Amino acid sequence: MIALTLHVMAVSLGLSLLAVGGAIAVVPEVYRIAVDVNGWMSPQRFAELYAISQFAPGPNAMILALMGWEAVGGAAGGWVAGMAAMLAFVGPTSVISVLAFRSWAARISPSRQVLIRAALLPLSVALVASSGVLITLSLGAAPLVIAVASLVALTSAVTNAHPLLLIAGGAIAGAAATVF
Amino acid sequence: MDEVEQAKRLTRLDLFLLFLVISVQSFGGTLPFARRELIERRRILTEGEFAEMLALGQVLPGPNVINMSAAIGDRNAGWPGAAAAVAGMVVVPVLIVMALATAVGTVTGFASVQGGLLGMAAAAAGLLLGTAWRMAKPMRTSWRGIAVFAAVFAAVALLRLPLVLVLACAIPASLALHGVFRRA
Numbered sequence: 001m002i003a004l005t006l007h008v009m010a011v012s013l014g015l016s017l018l019a020v021g022g023a024i025a026v027v028p029e030v031y032r033i034a035v036d037v038n039g040w041m042s043p044q045r046f047a048e049l050y051a052i053s054q055f056a057p058g059p060n061a062m063i064l065a066l067m068g069w070e071a072v073g074g075a076a077g078g079w080v081a082g083m084a085a086m087l088a089f090v091g092p093t094s095v096i097s098v099l100a101f102r103s104w105a106a107r108i109s110p111s112r113q114v115l116i117r118a119a120l121l122p123l124s125v126a127l128v129a130s131s132g133v134l135i136t137l138s139l140g141a142a143p144l145v146i147a148v149a150s151l152v153a154l155t156s157a158v159t160n161a162h163p164l165l166l167i168a169g170g171a172i173a174g175a176a177a178t179v180f
Numbered sequence: 181m182d183e184v185e186q187a188k189r190l191t192r193l194d195l196f197l198l199f200l201v202i203s204v205q206s207f208g209g210t211l212p213f214a215r216r217e218l219i220e221r222r223r224i225l226t227e228g229e230f231a232e233m234l235a236l237g238q239v240l241p242g243p244n245v246i247n248m249s250a251a252i253g254d255r256n257a258g259w260p261g262a263a264a265a266v267a268g269m270v271v272v273p274v275l276i277v278m279a280l281a282t283a284v285g286t287v288t289g290f291a292s293v294q295g296g297l298l299g300m301a302a303a304a305a306g307l308l309l310g311t312a313w314r315m316a317k318p319m320r321t322s323w324r325g326i327a328v329f330a331a332v333f334a335a336v337a338l339l340r341l342p343l344v345l346v347l348a349c350a351i352p353a354s355l356a357l358h359g360v361f362r363r364a
Contacts, residue, residue: 016242018343020351023243024308028336029343036340047301052281054304058203058273059210061243065274066281074285079278086274093242094250094266098259100240101233101251108239112360116239118318119358122325123350125316126332132308133337139301148299149306156310164207167303174299175292 001072005081007038008068009088015064016089021124023061023089027131030067031138040071043138050135054167064089144177190224190256192264198222199249199268204276210245210269224252245269328354 011033015026027050034040041049049070053062068085069078108116132153139145148170155161190198198217206213211234218224225233237247246269253265287293319325328350335346355361 014344018347019242020347021238021244024311026343027308032340032342044298044301047305048284048297049281051297051301051304052284053277054307055300056273056277056280057206058277059206059243059246059269061246061270062273062277065277069278069281074282079275082278083271083274086270090243090246090266090270093240094246094262097237097240097242097247097250098254098262101236101254113235113239115358115360116355117235118322118325119328119354119360120239120351121315121319122328123332123347123354125312125319125325126329127336127343128308128315129312129329130333130337132305132312135301135305135308139298139305145298145302145305148302149309152303152306153309153313154306156307157313162207163209163307166307167300170303170306171296171300174302175296177299178291178295 001077001081004072005068005077005084008071008081008085012064012068012085012088013092016093019093021120021127023059023064024131025124025127027063028127028134030063031131031134034067034071035138038071040067044140045070047135047138051167051170054163061086061089144174148173190261192257192260195253195256195261196264196268198224199253199265200272202245202249203269203273206273214245214248218252324354324357328357 015029015033018029019026031043031046035043035046049066050063053066056062065082065086069082072078072081132149136145136149152166152170156163156166202210202214202217215230219227219230233248233251234244237244237251240247246266249265249269250262253261253263255261257264284293284297288297316325316329319329332346332350335341335350336343
């Protein structure tokens with residue numbers, strides 16, 4: 001279990017360095033590593049945990065804690081691994097951030113910062129969209145899944161509906177579908 | 181440093197509690213809550229400082245608002261301050277999310293709970309697609325942006341290539357394409 005916890009921490013640390021434009025950008029890579037490479041969970045379980053992570057408060061990075069928690073199999077060891085995974089995700093990048101803010105980052109000219117952000121934006125957008133597609137596919141792309149996902153995608157694209165409300169709506173639709 | 185300046189500094193405990201308050205309210209993203217707490221309610225940053233720090237946080241690897249919280253912690257109380265701020269952002273939300281996953285795990289035997297989880301996950305996926313569309317607003321008419329988007333999307337979602345490989349190619353290519361290396 002200790003070896004697995006250390007493995008999860010190493011994965012988390014590696015992922016944090018790839019988080020361009022935010023933690024949400026690494027969701028496809030979390031999927032690849034947790035499901036495809038290490039078999040820590042099934043595709044459907046990954047999608048469930050991602051949904052749970054979105055239903056809890058906190059930064060988008062919470063899926064990393066649940067990755068660690070699930071890899072070790074919940075229970076007490078899972079709690080330790082979940083917390084360890086999160087600290088590995090935020091620790092080293094925070095050190096980089098402090099050093100960068102203290103020195104060079106503030107010296108990049110504002111016009112160049114604008115260009116760097118413009119260059120990184122399409123990467124972040126592509127990674128967020130990839131996450132959406134991968135999670136939809138991992139749910140088996142059943143008619144209910146496609147219907148809920150497209151309806152929520154459209155609603156969130158054109159209105160300011162609260163994300164929590166949309167996720168709760170999806171949960172109700174899914175639960176209702178099993179009753180009728 | 182004069183005394184007035186000293187008095188305004190936040191202690192480690194202040195920093196931990198400040199970011200704890202932000203993180204536990206943050207449903208569906210930390211940004212709006214960080215903005216409200218840091219600018220409007222606590223007046224720790226001005227609108228301009230916030231935008232500037234967030235922009236730098238976005239350029240650096242790691243979660244944006246956590247990068248920003250580390251920098252604010254450091255400014256007020258050095259390394260221990262940075263650690264306190266980051267701990268405030270993550271420790272309690274991690275406990276909450278694991279408690280939630282545990283609670284959900286005890287009731288997954290019911291068909292309606294499984295259906296609910298499926299619908300919830302589908303909604304979360306839809307939310308990501310909607311978010312991508314909104315984020316893309318500044319680049320929807322830029323051929324450079326669309327080209328980089330298409331290449332990265334194909335590599336990650338369709339070919340399922342390792343992210344490190346994709347970023348090693350895409351970051352330099354996109355920076356060059358957007359003229360970051362050109363002399364000012």
